[in-house]
Amino acid sequence: MNPKYAVVLAAGQGTRMKSKLYKVLHPVAGKPMVGHVVDQAEEAKMDRIVTVVGVGAEKVQEYLGERSEYVIQEEQLGTAHAVMQAKEQLADKQGTTLVICGDTPLLTADTLNQLAMHHEMNKAKATVLTAYAQDPTGYGRVIRGESGAVEKIVEQKDASTEEAAVKEINTGTYCFDNEALFATLEKVGNENAQGEYYLPDVIEILKNEGGIVSAYQLENKEEALGVNDRVALAEANRVMRARINHAHMKNGVSIIDPVATYIERDVQIGADTVIEPNVYLKGKTLIGEDCFIGAHSVIRDSRIANGVSITSSTIEESTIANGSDIGPNSHLRPGSDLKEDVHIGNYVEIKKASIGKNTKIGHLTYVGDAELGENINVGCGTVFVNYDGKDKHKAIVKDNSFIGCNTNLIAPVTVEENTYIAAGSTITDNVPSKALAIARARQVNKEDYFKNMPHK
Incomplete structure (x- = not known):
């Protein structure tokens, strides 16, 4: 396996969030979105993680600390421009680079590893992570040729009527041959509706130069959810809660009503513990075996041993x-x-x-x-x-x-x-x-x- 690098795009202000809080710091299941992304990059054994932040994003650096290197995108000129800011850190490296958006908290380490493996097995210069969407509104469309190979990715604002009808979408996560990525970024232009430098244009350039461009399609589109507003944030929280609760139940925890139980990502719970509805378990809480956590209890950053009963x-x-x-x-x-x-x-x-x-x-x-x-x-x-x-x-x-x-x-x-x-x-x-x-x-x-x- 080649060395693997992750570039996390976390420079967007997130104006649609209508918030004073930097977009990628909005929490999902008690943890900032960018924290989930970096967690999964670490679990996927990335050799280096470089996070692209914007001006005024000091709180992102404060939160992630030494878990990542940082580069600053001073002007918001598009995703290709954002990745280009990591040139000094990565341009001369051999290996595989994954580009991941900091507002995609549902992506898993398994998906990142499968994407990288698919990319390397196909000897591709670029691989895009795609998903099938019944309603593709808002997403870039993946355009394939007659052979099924990826020809290009078209942003919705630049798509023709025929292209806009395509239901295979670009999730915004990519895998690149690192040296090819930074060589091609120099060739990306901004002749489009937004006047920005789009990272998907790298795909078309590599294809036109004879490079292999591949695609890896997600089985579960929920993983690809990008959070751009409060509605999507609520949906990400719903999906993450369901995922967390399912994992605890598979590990022997009885959750009476999973829909009405709120357990944050870093919480650990022992087998045969019973949790009633409307319980909130937060932070780095550790709960032992054979406990009872009654309805309407809230537990944060605490250590609960075995056989403990907590009622409301x-x-x-x-x-x-x-x-x-x-x-x-x-x-x-x-x-x-x-x-x-x-x-x-x-x-x-x-x-x-x-x-x-x-x-x-x-x-x-x-x-x-x-x-x-x-x-x-x-x-x-x-x-x-x-x-x-x-x-x-x-x-x-x-x-x-x-x-x-x-x-x-x-x-x-x-x-x-x-x-x-x-x-x-x-x-x-x-x-x-x-x-x-x-x-x-x-x-x-x-x-x-x-x-x-x-x-x-």
């Missing part, structure tokens, strides 16, 4: 160990770390806190900037008061403690092991081991108070 709750940048259960309607904010068999009940908020094994926080409680040991019971309505108006402070509650309902723990404070705190207490001082802390005024009953009150 939100989990962000947190870790949950084996056998714990969360919810319904609780919120683990970033930095929450739950050990084995922790119980977090109804309407509990945890933030930047470590919760020890077998500790139970049943309901209506806030735990922020705290360290809780093992076998602790936290009563209803408890508040870890961590903010003094300027700084955050930490509270520590050690093993086997019992925190009564409606307790306020004013941080910084430490509650030692085997302690009890009476319900309704406001704790401002450390509590020693094995003590009972009571911090509330004694009850006073005012006799005959009712008769002194004014009545309507």
Whole structure:
């Protein structure tokens, strides 16, 4: 196999998106479109990846980082002009170059490899990735000769009536002999309706010079979807979600309603986990085996171990160990770390806190900037008061403690092991081991108070 290079076209502003965000950075299944393209180029084992960006596209470079080299297309003068910007990086190299649009997030590494293999087996100078479209509107048409060989590719705006009726379309992905590509780019003109330098013109030039021009047709046209507006973006998300959910189900995950389940590309899920409808799994979330993720839960960038149950709750940048259960309607904010068999009940908020094994926080409680040991019971309505108006402070509650309902723990404070705190207490001082802390005024009953009150 020859060396393989990828040129990713990501310089277009995407005016039809009507967005302040650069087009190729619009997300599909939680990842920018150009990220999907580069992922697949990497999986296809490209030796070099060069991304063509436009002026003001620094965020594309920031996102991709060192995964790609970059060249800048200062003026938007067409796809051939864009590829020409990579001349300094690639023109003198032997090998095969794939040109891929940065707004085609559904292309797979398998397709890229099949395209390159087809190209090299046919000893072609150029190979175009095509697809059959019942409605080819908006796409360039692939024009074949009597023998079936590719003669040229015609953009819709330049197509004759007969050419416009052709249903085999150009997907915008190509494979070239690298040296032939850059030699031919010098010969491309801009005598067309747009006044641009079209990459498909390279096909016709190579054909006229006697080079072999081939085509590889996709079985699944959905892969070729190019995203130019919000309608196409929604369709790309739909297709990608279906693809992701299908893969998880084949791997042993039970998804009750795949159409209503939203799992982003980098999420990993273990076998025998059950996911109910309207669940959103985002970022680099990792979920173990035998878990239950209940309806309307949202989990982002978190690590969930085995046998965990999450019911209608939100989990962000947190870790949950084996056998714990969360919810319904609780919120683990970033930095929450739950050990084995922790119980977090109804309407509990945890933030930047470590919760020890077998500790139970049943309901209506806030735990922020705290360290809780093992076998602790936290009563209803408890508040870890961590903010003094300027700084955050930490509270520590050690093993086997019992925190009564409606307790306020004013941080910084430490509650030692085997302690009890009476319900309704406001704790401002450390509590020693094995003590009972009571911090509330004694009850006073005012006799005959009712008769002194004014009545309507």
